[in-house]
Amino acid sequence: MTAAATVCIRVCHGDPLAMAGLVSLIGREPGFQVQAGPGADEGIVDVIVADHACALNLLASASAFGPSGAACGFHVPRIVVVTRLDKEGEVMQAIDSGARAYLRQDAPPAELMDAIRHVARGGALYLCQRTAALFRQEPRRAGLTAREEEVLRFLVRGDCNKGIAHQLDISTSTVKAHVSRICEKLHASSRVQVAVNATRRGLLRR
């Protein structure tokens, strides 16, 4: 591929207004060819620009093919996430799932165009300035286990240990152990603080 080659981009965004804006701004950029909407199996694109939910769906269905799919030449999409979701947990979820770039929707369009070129070239993870700043502020990810996340979900709703134990079919003392481990990981000293931190950092996956 030469440097002057056209980059083919597909845009998938759940909000009709943002979708229209993305298509019109990307379409205006020289060297970019843009397609709108999901589906469209025909014609493999170089980069997919998607919102948070679309990106996770695409990545989940791509990974369902597994390594064998990749061996058969199945195309793993290079995804640039453009979203208003900007909490630590939301960003981590997309990156862990395999997104190649993460940009907040209020980042200047020039930054998106850079990200698309970078990802089309096969470049490493690209974060917009504000997302990168988020990780400078809180370099440590929460690192909750799947079980801790389950417990956290009930805790944030306001359930007591006994209620959580009943719903997860484990003993109360196991719940207590999970809760104190969660407190430690979130640097919180009370259940309420855990709930507030978890909500503000977006640690409960949708």
Next chain:
Amino acid sequence: MTALTPPRRIHVAVAHRDPYVAAGVASLLRSRADFVVRTGITDTDGGDGTVDVFVTDYATGLRKAAAAGPGQRGPAPDALLVVTDQCTGWQIRRAVDAGVRGYLLHDCSTQELSDAVRCVAEGRRYLSCAVADQLLDNLAAAAPTVRELEVLQLIAHGLANKDIGRRLGIGEGTVKTHVKALLRKLGESSRTAAIAEAFRRGLLLEAVS
């Protein structure tokens, strides 16, 4: 069209913090014949009577509404239509109280956008269904007092009743009374559940401020 007089074209200004929403709104409205769209304007522009509807984001909408000043009756020179994802009852209430005339959420359809712009241009209000729902819930619910809100903030910081009392210079018994009233007004039975409900209603903002 069989109308005797051609319909007057609606002049719309678009200034949104989210560049894609701004571009999307502008290109969608431009594709319809009855709108004249202006973009690339700053906060301080407008208000000169040449614009019928000003489409903007939540923060800019509130700032412009505040600048227009209270006590204005009827449609302001540029009626404000906000497109946002701030969807809690209290945030909507604040915007409507400030004088915002139209309120849409980011996932609205293109048809709803043009309906809303026409509606606001005619001097009426427009709220999307989800927004109206939240606003009515807000009006129907008992509002916490200022003191109760102070207590709520401190609960959210993880303080115990005793520490809240010390911080506000009131007795622990008084704090308990406030907490009890908060739980009742939020319809919850535990502090943690009350905090979750407070986030949902917009009494606590999710962003770390």
